[in-house]
Amino acid sequence: MKIIVPMAGRGSRLRPHSLTVPKPLIPVAGKPIVHRLVTDIAKILKQPIEEIAFVLGDSAWFGNDVIDSLEDLAKSLGAKASIYRQDKPLGTGHAIMCAEPSLSGPAVIAYADTLIRADFDLDNQADSVIWTKQVDNPEAYGVVKLNDKKEIVELVEKPKIYVSDHAVIGIYYFKDVGVLKNKLQEVLNENITNGGEYQINDGIKRMMAEGFIFKTGKVDEWMDCGNKAITVQTNAKMLGFLQQDGEEQLVEPTVQLENSQIIEPCFVGDNVKLINTTIGPNVSIGENSIIENSNVKNSLIQTYTTIKNANLDNAMIGNHVTYNGNYISVSIGDYSVLE
Structure with missing residues (x-):
């Protein structure tokens, strides 16, 4: 199993605290956000982690001290650390593709601005699991639409008409992340953007269109670290x-x-x-x-x-x-x- 962590953003909503320290490295309850996130995901997966791929911003901001911290984190979980760079903020799909050499086999993709509490087993029948949390105001989030088999058939961003109350929290499992890589490459090749950025959802929607099975993994707690x-x-x-x-x-x-x-x-x-x-x-x-x-x-x-x-x-x-x-x-x- 691999964990892919896109964390190149500057964390502008958390300023002034993110002006000198990248947001994922800001400690919460005594440990950096990304350390807590990755450690908790490893516990949930209940299987060995062979590699953790971190997608960082430019080296002037994410320097050697950050790399040392992330390498220590991976080592503590018995995994190899791979470091990649996203030099321009071109979206979630582009960030994932910056880690292209690591995109093969089973993997979890987790964005490093959130913390979770969960305890569930991955559905072996699913090609992918999108982790969600039930929310009171789904119109403020990206949500999943389910069919009568409880499979995800659509992703809807901030729906004006009720679709479901299962909000996407930014953590995904893929039985073979190489399939997502191929679909995202198509998105990049065709220059399909939203607001000038390449999005992970466009790759996921192409997988759904080809019949890949997506299920939900529900978390008990979803804790944001977006602002003070x-x-x-x-x-x-x-x-x-x-x-x-x-x-x-x-x-x-x-x-x-x-x-x-x-x-x-x-x-x-x-x-x-x-x-x-x-x-x-x-x-x-x-x-x-x-x-x-x-x-x-x-x-x-x-x-x-x-x-x-x-x-x-x-x-x-x-x-x-x-x-x-x-x-x-x-x-x-x-x-x-x-x-």
Whole structure:
């Protein structure tokens, strides 16, 4: 089994946090988004992963430190890492085709801006599985249309008339991803675009037209990391799941508490100092940060950051930040100073 991860986008909706760190590498509940996504997919698949292919943007943005991180991730799952580049933002279908040498055999394609919780077995009768989540407002999403055999027969983008409430979340399984590759190559050859971009859906629709069987794989939770508010919510949800699972150490033993308390669930990284401070619930703090004379809840704070005299709720604060102030719900990017 292979996992293909297109992650070349700049994450503009998550600025300022994505100005200095590619969005898939921003930590949520103590680990980068893409690390959590790929690890959770590997658990669901319940079979060996031989290769993980990452499609990155240009090398000036996705540099050697990013590659090292992704290679370590693949190694931790017993897989080989393959690195590809998408130098121009030409759409989801084009991004997949940038990994053309890896597009053979069974594979999962997963876009690295979402996190999931799921537990199901892949349908062996299906040529492909499109993972979906039931939503209350399907008109805001791309959804699948099903026939009476519960097979997917159509993909509909933001339907004005009700089609179904099964929203496509951006994770796909193909029994042979080489078939999708051939169909996407046709799309590229014929220059079929939507808004100037080549889309994965055009390749999938060609597979459907030729009789390939598509089924749904339903996830229990679908957590977006699109903007600051949603990412803070996702951090809280993920902390709750991790506390339930009991598989990860959420508070590192090197954390120093001085007249302070932690209200679970929280993630607190290496060498964090809490002085006259209460954090939690639903707070993540990256390594080597100092929080003093503060109350923090429902917030995401990255590494090497100093916060004093703050009362924070629904805040997202980047790396190497110094903050001393009275605002409650803030969004502060890396290397900022507010005193």
